[in-house]
Amino acid sequence: MMIEASSRSVPRTSFRSFSSMPKMKQQLVLILSAVALATAQLTGRVGPSTTRAAKAAKKVCSILSYGGVASGTTDNSAAVLKAWDACKTGGQVVVPSGSYGLNKWVSLSGGAGVSFNLEGIFLRMSNGTANGSIIAVQDTDDFEFYSGNSKGAIQGYGYEFHKENKYGPSLIKFTNVTNFSIHDMALVDSPASHLTIDTSANGEVYNMIIYGGDRGGLDGIDVSSTNTWIHDIEVSNGGDCVAVKSPSKAVQIESIFCNRSGGCTIGPLGIDISVRDILYQYVYSQSCDHMMMLKSNGGSGPVRHAGFYNFTGHANNYTLNLDGFWVGKEVDPGDGVEYDEVTIAGWTGTCKDGNKYPPLMLQCPAKWSCGGVEVDDFNVWTETGTSELFKCQNAYGYGACLNPYAGNGAYKTTMTVQSMATEKYSIKTMPTEATKGLGITTSIEIPAVPTTFYPGLKPTSTLLGKP
Secondary structure, three states: OOEOOOOOOOOOOOHHHHHOOOHHHHHHHHHHHHHHHHHOOOOOOEOOOOOHHHHHHHOEEEHHHHOOOOOOOOEOHHHHHHHHHHHOOOEEEEEOOOEEEEOOOEEEEOOEEEEEEEOOEEEEOOOOOOOOEEEEEEEEEEEEEEOOOOOEEEEOOOHHHHOOOOOOOEEEEEEEEEEEEEEEEEEEOOOOOOEEEEEEEEEEEEEEEEEOOOOOOOOOEEEEEEEEEEEEEEEEOOOEEEEEOOOEEEEEEEEEEEEOOOEEEEEEEOOOOOEEEEEEEEEEEEOOOEEEEEEEEEOOOEEEEEEEEEEEEEEEOEEEEEEOEOOOOOOEOOOOOEEEEEEEEEEEEEEOOOOOOOOEEEEOOOOOOEEEEEEEEEEEEEOOOOOEEEEEEOEEEEOOOOEOOHHHOOOEEEEEEOOOOHHHHOOOOOOOOOOOOOOOOOOOOOOOOOOOOOOOOOOOOOOOOOO
């Protein structure tokens, strides 16, 4: 799918210049930033440069024609590589319906104008235990990885590692891939992370379901990329749901269902990071550790111009947690990551315990405070007790417990919310909410790709395999 996104002028300013502005000018910058973020975050077209039909018209390379066997106990890695080599300069690789074992990992490199239609299921064979990625795509342009019948899947059988407290290979990794898409498939039970997009550009990820074990480190989607659109995704796992890593610029993430997961994340962030122009919107989270978390501990570099709109959900621990003192990593050298021009708006739902896990936490280091932060229309109420807390530390801007002017100096405050009208936080729930985690000791079944990812929103694209 090729999407055009118009370029736009976005107000920008560093925190140091922001903090020295008069209050009226600070407020104007916040308003203009919020308007720009609410429109779009992409900077140009995303997805393959040419259509699937045009690629297939050049050449079709079925792995069955290159020694492939529809058997989960037969290693098909050599057949996949041969089919790729035959079609990688223009054509379509096809994996027909059926089960196909992989004992060795597959590196798809140097492609241009090629698609990969996975209508069958790749199964990691028990003696396939090498690290790395089961499918690695690299140095490729104009690429589409998809399932034409929307039934394709990669089954990692990660439980074989996890029950022994080990990790193994990730399922798919894209490195230096441009003008690409991946869609209409299931990624299941990875021994490590499921999908990683690294140093790539102009990509689209959509219409996917990811089921992972109930254990940290089994991330759904990790993206470190430029001009990338991720949408219409469901994730159930114990790691991050959809996470932005450094460096990233112009990443738009929307219509996401974190269905009993760690939650969406920016980070963990370290030294000399650069994360700019990030938009998360229409994210539904239930029974997650957090709905959205930005995490660092020391470090340096900016997270600049980030918007978090229309999050909703229930039964989560933390809700919005910007943590500049995250104890999950050792303190990095530096005065702290710079969080600048951050907008949080249109949040509804409930959290487990608003006193134990305050739904709004904005905690920034004193040496490099957070500037240009705006909180608006934040309506998340506690499921336990009759009050909840908002906590702010060295975060400056407007709304909630924020200090409006950085010139006022370092501070730390806790705001108690005593009540909230039911109509403000009531939500519509999703029909397929998980009631328990997927575990780590038994195999996880391959689910069907869903057709809804956020209450009341239709997916952008119809499933290819839908009648």
